[in-house]
Every structure is written in C-alpha cells, then in structure tokens.
Amino acid sequence: MTKIQAQNVGSPLMNLIKLRGVPILQQLHLEEKLLRTSSDNWCIINDGTDDPTVVMGISGKPAELIEIEPVLQDHMPVIKRFTGGGTVIVDQGTIFVTFICNKDLIPGLQPYPRPIMNWSSILYNEVFRGIGKFSLRENDYVFGDHKFGGNAQSITKNRWIHHTSFLWDYDIKNMAYLKVPKRAPEYRLARGHLDFICCMKDYISRSDFIDGTTKAVGSHFSLNSTQLASIEVPSNAEFTPSTRLLSKQELEAAALSQTDESSA
Template sequence: MTMIQQQAGKMGHPLMNLLRLNGTPILQQLQLEEKLLRTSSDNWCIINDGTDTPAIVMGVSGKPSQLLEIGPVLQDRVPVIRRFTGGGTVIVDSGTVFITLICNKDAVPGVQPYPRSIMSWSGLLYSEVFRGLGDFKLRENVPSKPSDKSKAMERSNLLAFSKFELEMEEAETVYLLLNKEGRDHTEFICRLKEYLPRSVFIDKTVESIETYFSVNPTNMEAIDESQGAEFVHSTTLLTRQELEEASASQPKTIGVSV
C-alpha cells in the first residue's frame, strides 16, 4: 500500500488520480477519457490547460449540417471531432481549460446515474472555485455561463466533462451556426479570465477536489503502463468526405464556397 493510499484510508476519502496536461490535443484527451471510463474502476481527474490545435467538438448525435458553417470549416481545415458523449457543439483552442472527472459510483454515494444528478454533484466541486465571483453555476439554459459540459454513465462509472473558456477567440465563432434561440456563441459563453487568472482557477479547482478526495498525481506514462491493451475508441475525427456530404445537404445560402 502506497503512502497516498494510507492517507486516503485515514482521512476516509476515496483516492482520486490527478492527471495534469498542457496543450494536449483534444482528440487525444477525449480518447483517453473514453478508455478510462470504460476500462478502469479507479477515480480520475484530468485537467488539460488548452489544446494546441483548435478544433470543433460535437456530441455523439450531432449533425454537422445542422450545427456547423461547413464552408468556413472546410476552407480553414478545422478538425471536427465527434465525441463519445452527448452535449452541445463547441469550439476549443489554447484558451480553453478542460476538466474531466471520472468516478466509480461507490466513491460518490448519493449520486444517481442521471445527467442532472451528475451535474449537481460536479457543481458542488466548482461552487468553492467560483465563490464571490458572481452567479457562476453548472446548470442548463443560463444567460451566461463559464463552461459547457457533457455527462456520461457506465455500469460502474460516472463522467462529468466541462470546458471553461479563459480566452475565447471571437473570430472562431464563425464556424458555428446560430443556436436555436438565435444567439451566437459569444452571447452565452463568457471569458473566465475577466474574473479569475488561469493558474488560480486550476489551483482552486484542485483544492476543491481535495475536500472530497485524496489526490494522487500521476502522468501519461503511468497510465499507459497500467491500462495495457489497445482500446477501440468511438471518439473519432470526421473525414473531409463526411463534411462535404453534410455541406451538400445544407441550403446554398449557408457557409461559403470551397
């Protein structure tokens, strides 16, 4: 038994493996999360400080023809990823901070395997981070919010994924169609850097997690060694052909010529 495991037992907190990344491509991160959710019984927190390559991430049931300005996407060769969970379509880049919690159900008693219950639980973790900074809450259909989130449930694990915009580039919002209320991306996503420095936000998040878990820092090498066999991911990168076919089904007034 390691020292951290001994401390976890003494404190009565479950063990949480903490992986901190910097600029890891979002496709690689999402595929790692899918693998851990479906193959590991441990608790994980993954924090990725930005993604070096800007990309568009869609939910598992998202349709490019209904969600994207495909002309500009093709013209600028922006990667489009279909993730393994539900949720909205978002643009991510170096200004985005990603925080994912993957927990065994036994480690979070009282949390039901339903999206609203998982979101309420993860909201408790962030309540201390945002204390005193205004009405920042993880909830649906708010006028202004610091993150987009997706939830997933497996037989033994729960996942809560959130992306926080620290320095969103307005120019990149040309790749998304207007949402159903007629507002563009910048109208309902705010920049957290106006309220909290990037490093402080990450540190405060880790501190909040430490009130519920005994945190064990780890790295990609240790994960690769412990997980072993290859895993077939459902998180995929859409091909140019798929995007061109979606573009052909859009009204001619949408997007630009390519």
C-alpha cells in the same frame, strides 16, 4: 512517480492528472479508455489545446451545428466525441476538467445526468466562491446569464464521466464556425454566441482556477497525483476509441445535403 496528498487520507481515492496543451483528440481518447478499461477514479485537468478544433457530441449533425463551408475552406478539424452534449470550438484559451468515476464513489449520488451535474456545481461553487455570480443554469456553468462552461457526460453500467470545457478566453473569429443550435437552453433567449458567452479571464486567473479546482477536489477526495506515462491499462482490455476526426468527405457530404435541403 505518484504522490498522495495526505490532508485527506481516508477519503475515497481520486487519481489526478494535470496536463498542458495536450491535443483534444488525444485527451478524449484517454478519457474514453479510462472510462471503459479502468476501475479507478480520475480527475483530468488539461490547460489548453494547441490547435483550434470543433468538437461535437456523439449525436451531433454537422449540417445543423457548424458552418461547413468555412470549416472546409480553413481546414478546421472537426471531432465527434464519445459523449453527449453540445458543440464547442476549443483552443489554447480552453481549460478542460474531467471526472471519471465509479458509480459508488459518492454516497447517495444517483448515476443520472442531473444529479451528477448538480454534484459538479457544488464542487465548482467552492472554486468560484465570491467570484462573479456563479451558478448552474440548465446544463451550463454561468456567471449571471452568460455561459463560460459547457458540459458533456456519458454513463455506463458501472461508471460515469462528466467533462467540461471552460472558456478562460476565446478567439472571436472562431465563433463564426458554429451555428446557433436549434435546441438551445431557455435562458439563452436566442442570443448569438458573442452575446451568450463570457470569458473566465475577466473573473479569475488560469492558475487560480486550476489551483482552486485541485483544492476543491482535494477537499472531497484523497488525491493521487500521477503522470500520463504511468497510466496502465489491463492487458486483457479490448479498447477501440469511438471518438474520431470527421473526414473531409463526410463534411462535404453534409454540406451537399444541406444545399439540397435548402433548395428543396
């Protein structure tokens, strides 16, 4: 069953899906399917994912980005997603917000990474108005000089996706699975993970953030709230997700190559 929010009728239509605790692999498969097989515009909000999971960008190399031995020892799932961006570890403390849009949805918006990023920051400025010192720094959402939101994108011929992992809270011990990347934003200043990131819970409640995001999206678009089960894919659409779990064998091979390089 769908419901049109009437306060912005006449504006471009945005389908809104609110989820709770959907596994991140399932969410990423859904996003990729909607990007590649749908011609509609979508906003997906997923409040947490049950099992801690490492998620890497499409070009990420495990040996450079994660501590492979602890990951293997603790059976930590590692996903390579279909979009670019950095490596994150997500869990129940992560809130995910995704926009999947046609290139002509927003008048004047050039379909390139930086303009899309700037547009998203304008929308989140409405959510965080008067809260902390919110800004977009390089490719991150920050309060002051501490990151709380990491972004990734993919741009196709006619559509684009922009998705964010918001750290409402995090488990300190899980950060030990991540290496400090060789390519890091300048404002990081070589800080370790715990000195670089912050928790949204120190600034805003989960419900206020989700409600605020929904309100901000509704101020730009006519929202069509829909359920996951009601999403239909064209019968002639061929789709095989590229987002996948890395196998134990792949991680072991990456660990072996890492050992060989360090002993060379």
